[in-house]
Amino acid sequence: MNIYADNAATTKMSKAAIATMLDYMENVYGNPSSLYGIGQYAKEKLEEAREQIARIINAQPREILFTSGGSEADNQALLSAAAAGERKGKKHIISTAFEHHAVLHTLKKLEERGFEVTLLPVHTNGIVRVDELEAAIREDTCLVTVMTVNNEIGTIQPITEIGAVCRRHGVLFHTDAVQAVGHLPIDVAAQNIDMLSASAHKFHGPKGVGFLYVKKGVRIQNLIEGGAQERGKRAGTENVAGIASMAAALSESVENMEQTKARLTPVRDRIIKGLNEIPHSALNGDPDQRMYSNVNFSFEGIEGESLLILLDRKGICASSGSACTSGSLDPSHVLLAIGRKHEVAHGSLRLSLGEDATAEEADYIIDAVKEIVSYLRGFSPVWRDLTEGKKEFIL
Numbered sequence: 001m002n003i004y005a006d007n008a009a010t011t012k013m014s015k016a017a018i019a020t021m022l023d024y025m026e027n028v029y030g031n032p033s034s035l036y037g038i039g040q041y042a043k044e045k046l047e048e049a050r051e052q053i054a055r056i057i058n059a060q061p062r063e064i065l066f067t068s069g070g071s072e073a074d075n076q077a078l079l080s081a082a083a084a085g086e087r088k089g090k091k092h093i094i095s096t097a098f099e100h101h102a103v104l105h106t107l108k109k110l111e112e113r114g115f116e117v118t119l120l121p122v123h124t125n126g127i128v129r130v131d132e133l134e135a136a137i138r139e140d141t142c143l144v145t146v147m148t149v150n151n152e153i154g155t156i157q158p159i160t161e162i163g164a165v166c167r168r169h170g171v172l173f174h175t176d177a178v179q180a181v182g183h184l185p186i187d188v189a190a191q192n193i194d195m196l197s198a199s200a201h202k203f204h205g206p207k208g209v210g211f212l213y214v215k216k217g218v219r220i221q222n223l224i225e226g227g228a229q230e231r232g233k234r235a236g237t238e239n240v241a242g243i244a245s246m247a248a249a250l251s252e253s254v255e256n257m258e259q260t261k262a263r264l265t266p267v268r269d270r271i272i273k274g275l276n277e278i279p280h281s282a283l284n285g286d287p288d289q290r291m292y293s294n295v296n297f298s299f300e301g302i303e304g305e306s307l308l309i310l311l312d313r314k315g316i317c318a319s320s321g322s323a324c325t326s327g328s329l330d331p332s333h334v335l336l337a338i339g340r341k342h343e344v345a346h347g348s349l350r351l352s353l354g355e356d357a358t359a360e361e362a363d364y365i366i367d368a369v370k371e372i373v374s375y376l377r378g379f380s381p382v383w384r385d386l387t388e389g390k391k392e393f394i395l
Helices: 015-027 037-056 070-087 101-112 130-136 159-169 240-255 257-275 304-313 333-337 359-378 381-387
Strands: 064-067 092-096 116-120 141-145 172-176 195-199 210-214 281-283 294-299 348-352
Touching: 015 240, 037 064, 037 240, 064 070, 070 092, 070 101, 070 141, 070 172, 070 195, 070 210, 092 101, 101 116, 116 130, 130 159, 141 159, 159 172, 240 257, 257 281, 257 294, 257 359, 304 348, 304 359
Parallel strands: 092 116, 092 141, 141 172, 172 195
Antiparallel strands: 064 210, 195 210, 281 294, 294 348
16 A cells, blocks of 8 residues: 655645646747737736635735745745834744744744744643733834644644734744645735745646735835836736646646645544554643644654664655754654653654545554554664663653
8 A cells, every 4th residue: 555644745636736837838938028919828827826825815916926836925024024124123023933944934034133032841742822922022023924734743833823913013924734625714904914925736737836915015025136026016027827736736726725624634643643643652742732743752762763774664654753854863843842852853753645545544544554663663772671661761
């Protein structure tokens, strides 16, 4: 059996997205900035996609700025808010300790420029507390940036409440919604969101395409200079085929959202229940306030990388809570943020289910993980020390 359970990393393009891209690559090949008919036809199709995406998140078309993906959108949002704040003498930013590195690394660079950054704790359940966020707001706060859904542990943040707090205090609110758009209802107006980042390949669209929602009146700073595209805010010839493909994928994902949630929630819960039977294991993140496709576990006494390799041999594609696979020996900053010890965070597993996941696949995953964890513990010196009482169990 082959199971792809790493959809939080990327999703397979949908048939609708592929068909749209192929059609546009063949028939809508003009440069949207050209004045002749073929170019203007491409421009018309580009704007249709912009309108389609805007309707889905309850925005105005002119508030949608196309980017290369979520990382670019995050960078542009944060740097724009920082520049606006600096002009007003406001150089304080609030975020959380478990944001995506596209946000955290940008915040680090802003600190080097003299900005002060407050990283809120997310507690053991992986959820930001709104009262703590409100208490952190100061007179010189220029931005609050909190992700909608955590990419590792899947916890859903109280975005609507955070947006209301920010609006009440007159502070810009940005959310990295890369893991949420296409999977959860988004209404930027009702949720008081000023800026929002999204990436097509997280909802069955193509890689290398995304968008940044920017509320009318919010001033945006250019990251890329050189042309008048995207109302002068993002130079470079637009990827019309990719953008149209993204719009098609998003429309399909949103249309199927509720039935996908209803189908996946029991599969997710089945896996959680099964993995909870493994001694000295723990679910990471809130058991209820989490994405219906996300399962994240830590297993004491093993290394996550070994678990991934052996799962792959059984046809299961997953990822680890550890950042080792990206060339770092440090455990996941997300797991450390919720209080997991280093030695436990290293032995973690993230499963992010696709829309077609079944109970049969869930059982196969459970059996495979149980077998591999037992096997790895069998020759782990750490596990031997734990079972012999030389070290104390953490989980």
